[in-house]
Amino acid sequence: MTNHKYFKTILLSAAIVTMGFCFTACDDDDPILPGTGIETAQWSAVNDADLKGQTLIYEFEAPASWTALSNEEWCEVLTPSGYQGKSSLRMKVEPNDGKLGRSAEVSVQIDGYAEPCVLIIRQGEGVVEKGEGRFRDINQWTLDIMSDYYLWNENIPDILLDHSLDYDLFLAQILDGVAENDDANHDDGLWDNGERVSYYSNIQSNAPLSRATGESYNDAGLAIQATILGPNDDDPCGFTVMFVTPGTAAEEAGVHRGDFITKVNNIPVTQNNYSQLGNSLLNGNVTVDLNSVKFNNGVATITNRVPSVMIAKSSYIDPAIYKSTVVTAANGKKIGYLLYMNFHMDYDSQLLQVFNQFKAEGIDELVIDLRYNNGGHVLSSTVLGTLVAGQSHQGQTYLRTTYNSARTAAGEVGVYNIGEAANPETANGYDKISQAIDSSLDLKRVYVIGTRITASASELLINGLRGLDIDVRLVGTTTQGKNCGMEGWQKRAGNYTFTLYPITFYCENAKGFRDYAEGFKPDFEYDDTNIYPGDFGTMEDQLSGIALTWAATGNKPSFESTGSRASTGIYVLKPTNEMKSQFTRNMGGSRTIVKAM
Known part of the structure; x- marks a missing residue:
């Protein structure tokens, strides 16, 4: 005979299990x-929570008093207990900042019942997608290139990647993923006090993060430092002009390095307003007072040079060569001086002209300013x-590029030789090298x-010449330490252009040396940060004066670095981001020609 009551219980249990709830049979000896x-609840077996975090509230009928408990801290039960009747289960779910989806089990135990009801709270599934998914095609293109060409590509296939992110964040998670593997890509990036400031590898769109030499700007065209001319807070405050870009509104207005600006739009510069006034000055369309500064025993004397001059805002092209001149020393030696701001192919013809002039004037020594x-x-x-090494080194290796293990195993290597047009980048060679x-x-x-800003192709020059046993005498501070370089790829997608520059090779000289990730230490160390600037390539400028003196006499100068506030009477205030960007706006890196795809 069939036990209809028992049969009915089995059917009910099966139905509830389908909904995500569970019942168990009762032991005849157990009163539970x-x-x-x-039997009635708003939740399901699996309940999705927002990745950004949220508070979940579910209503249910409780036949008796109850308790609730979560097995994960990120899913906090706000109502840990309740009473018989209509009840609310509340949970606070924290944001999911991880790469993977996660889940928590929340158990609701009714007093007098054998089993807790368990519901699942889920935040994402598999690899968590946190972006809008607008750049999936670009991200896949980026991943393909990074997987094949990135210098430290071995563990990229094992990185969990969110393809829904914007293109810059997608590249960042690849770079971060490689870094998590024993800091494998340590050399890809600028470090400061043990912290990575940024990666060198980058991707740019139509709105790039930085612009390179040769591109158009629309501002005043100068770089400044907020400065106090003395050790006391009530000493004169203003903006020291560090350099003026040739062909800009600032140059046309007569502004030059070493000028001291005390007023902007007739407002005196103070420690309280320098940030706002400085950004206005850099943008242009302002009126300023220009002053000359002289020091006598550490005390500054300010002389008004040009009152109320207008510095307009204008468009200009930033050149690579800021200054070239020949200095005749007291002993008759002729010293060439070149202020070179960026290695840019559009200015290589002009560079040849500068050296033709040096050669025509018969210079004995050369100072290259790469600060x-x-x-x-x-x-x-x-x-x-x-241009430096010349015919005696023609055909010798200036640079050897070494790639990741897969490319190296395939026999790939890049060689750049002194005076030879053939190179790994251009099928027909680059004739400016042979013309040089x-x-x-x-x-x-x-x-x-050189200084901390001096990097990459600048350091390549130091390393490449030293590989040829040319004596490179470095003056200033330790250089940045970028011993690797980038190849470039470009892709058009709709109305946008994307250019990817990953680090893909190490830079070795003819002797196989590439271990300068900590930078090149100067032969004569001098930090001129707190030294009031003079004109480039003259004895009025501290670093230029050291180099010119050394070149003229052949003997390393004997005086040592000071650079202290007490001895110079100058104090540099903390720069704004806009002030900093004027010194580093050119896109750095040892870069090769971009490949279109």
Whole structure:
């Protein structure tokens, strides 16, 4: 005979399990009621929570008093207990900042019932997608290139990636993923006090993060530092002009390095308003007072040079060569001086002209000022290396590029030779390199001014010449330490252009040396941060004066770095981001020609 009551219980249990609830049979000796006791509830077996976090509220009927508990801290039960009748289960779900989806089990136990009711709270499934998914095609293109060409590509296939992110964040998660593997890509990036400031690898769109030499700007065309001319807070405050870009409104207005600006739009510069006034000054369309500054025993004297001059806002092209001149020393030696701000192929013809002039004037020594040069094209660096090294080194290796293990195993290597047009980038060669032989100086030594900004193709010049046993005498502070370079790929998608520059090779000289990730230490160390600037390439400028003195006499100057506030009477205030960007706006890196796809 069939037990209809028992049969009915089985059917009911099966139906509830389908909804995500569970009951168990009751032991005849146990007074505890079978199942969970919950027959009406708003939750499901699996409940999705927003990745950004939220508070979940579910109503249910409780046949008796109850308690609730979560097995994950990120899913906090706000109502840990309740009473019989209509009840609310509330949970606070924290944002999911991880790469993977996650789930928590929340158990609701009714007093007197055998089993808790367990519901699942889920935040994402598999790899969590947190973006809008607008750039999936570009992200796949980026992943393909990084997987094949990135210098540290071995563990990229194992990285969990969210393809829904915007293109810049997608690249960042690849780079971060590689870094998580024992800091494999340590050399890809600028470091400061043990912290990575940024990666060198980058991707740009029609609205790039930075613009390169040769591109158009629309501002005043100068770089400034907010400065106090003395050790006391009530000493004169203003803006020291650090450089003026040739062909800009500031140059046309007569502004030059070493000018001291005390008023902007007739408002005196103070420690309280310098940020706002400085950004206005950099943008242009302002009136300023220009002053000259002289120091006597550490005390500054300010002389008004040009009152109320207008600095307009204008469009201009930032050149690579800011200044070239020949200085005749007291002993008759002729010293060439070149202020070179970026290695850019568009200015290689002008570079040849500068060295033709140096050659015509019969210079004995050469000073190359790279203090604000953070890199550029490898081909342009090879041109400058050829102009220095000359015919005695023609055909010798200036740079050897080494790639990731897969490309190396396939026999791929890139070589750039002094005076030879053939190179890994252009099928027909680059004739400016071979032309540079006729304009070259055949120097045995060269004096280079460098700072923390000096990087990549600038450091490539130092390393490449030293590989040829040319004596490179470095003046200033330790350089940035970028011993690797980038190849570029470009893709058009709709109305947008994307350019990807991943680090893909190490830079070795003819001796196989590439271990300068900590930068090149100067032969004469001098930090002029708190030294009031003079004109480039003159004895009035501290770093130029050291290099020119050394070049003229052949003897390393004996005085040591000071640079203290007490001895100079100058204090530099914390710069705004806009002030900083004027010194590093050119896109650095040892870069090759972009490949269109």
